[in-house]
Amino acid sequence: MNYLFRPVFKTVLKRKETWLCVGFSAFPLLLLLVDFFSTNFMQLSAPKGSLSFLEFFGAVESVQYQLTLPIIAFIYLVVTCFHDEIKSGKMFLFKDIKRSKILNAKIASVIGVYFIYFILTFVASLITYYLHLIHMDYTSGTFLPTQLVDLQDAIISIIGIFAVTQLCILISVAISIKLSDGLTMLIGIVFALISFIAPSLKGLKYFLPNGYSGLLVQLGFGTSLFMIVLLFCIYALIIYLCSNRAFKKMEY
Amino acid sequence: MKIIEAQNISKKYKANSFYSLKDINFSIETGDIVGLIGKNGSGKSTLLKLMAKAQKPTTGTLKFKGIDISKNNNILDKFGIMIEPIFYPHLTVYENLMFFLEIHKKEKYVNNIKDILELVDLWNAKDRKPVDFSFGMKQRLSLALSLIAEPEFMILDEPFVGLDPLGVKKLIEILQQWSATKHTSMIISSHQLNELEDLCNRYIFIDSGRLKTQFDDKKNFLIIRLDMQVAQAQQIIASIATKYQLEVNKQELELPLTLDKGKLNDILEQLSSKKLIEKIYSAKDELESYFTEG
């Protein structure tokens, strides 16, 4: 990681937009409230004694993703860190530091915020599960599912969404270097929406990392995992190269 | 020594069909404070952005100490740039300066922070965020950022805009002091000609993207435009010029304001007895004449 990362990440952490993103990681804690008020919101149902922590976490991540709000917050963060800064002449601050170094530090900072969000979601899920859900009869109280198939399913689903969210962020970065905020939001959200339905679409599910949770039975765990990682790397690399080109040529 | 050299610089923005700058050539010597003047839309900001590498020239090269600035990264290391308010509004004044030093690996200037902030009168506001600063305060923060790492060359785009008379005076003092003690060279674009006159020793005038003329500061001169139709005008003027060591510029004779009474009367007497004097004006009017006459 280049030396720019630390100062750039620090400035990103001081942004309100960042805390909006990270705030969504408190989402699982809502379950504590929901049950407290005994409403029907996001009622979990599962066979008696079956839901392990990891499956719960997978479900949380999936609902969070389909909620779209967190991803919109992340696209908004990208827009403020890229297009808004370029447009408002903040790039003069960096003078002629190598453009790819600046880009790397910025991308790493935004992805860093996503990591914080992911980890905090994990922690919030832990709290919710072990403090509250464990008293429900549909939870098993174990960390991992007892059945291997369930474990594999949970892992593929978690990694799939983890990968596709980052792709969505990277795509927004690439667009935001050139296009306006509105267009970036639009395209980023459209990508997110397409990826929601990907797992249920025949052709498309092979092309998106989160499609493989529906292909697990057919392809097996190893192949599915490999495909997710492979697809992620290829897409991330292509998007990164495009961003790098655009950022290098960018004038302000 | 030439610190900046511009060779055949042209710039056409992609969106436009016309050139915003065309075939610009000039150079800046170490210690020069150059005033960049021209009407709205004449290409001043464009030229400064090219120097700051925010825009790339369509043709031509810009050199800093003989090195083409487009050839490598970090060539602007010794530049102080103040083109647009360039700070982060969500960081405090102090954090902004620290951030700037960190990204440029100039932490050794940390001890400058207090001095610079006191210089621009922001030390008491160092823990405030610039979001709700007044325009002048924002301007002064940008100035602090451009000065903090002790640049050798400064690019200032309309630094006086929005400052109150006191602020303008202070800014001029700061820049003068900086140039005297640190021999910083500068290029300053501005419409405020009086302010520039206090500061600059040279001017570059651009009009519709073309360099119309460049000239040395004449604020300490009285300029006499001569009527060259008069018989023997050439000879008379030539002899006066050599006798009193004066500069003649086409049909203009330049008299230093420091000329003593005897010489001044002599010269004027010789000129007026032959009715050679067409007009007398000060260099301040001359600067303005570039705008009015175009």
Ligand SMILES: Nc1ncnc2c1ncn2[C@@H]1O[C@H](COP(=O)(O)OP(=O)(O)OP(=O)(O)O)[C@@H](O)[C@H]1O
């Ligand atoms: N980013 C841009 N894209 C397209 N055209 C531009 C851009 N920036 C400037 N121009 C054009 O280039 C010309 C010169 O503009 P510039 O901003 O350099 O003028 P200026 O001398 O700084 O004017 P002012 O005194 O108003 O600040 C103008 O015709 C302007 O419309």
Ligand SMILES: [Mg+2]
């Ligand atoms: Mg301008």
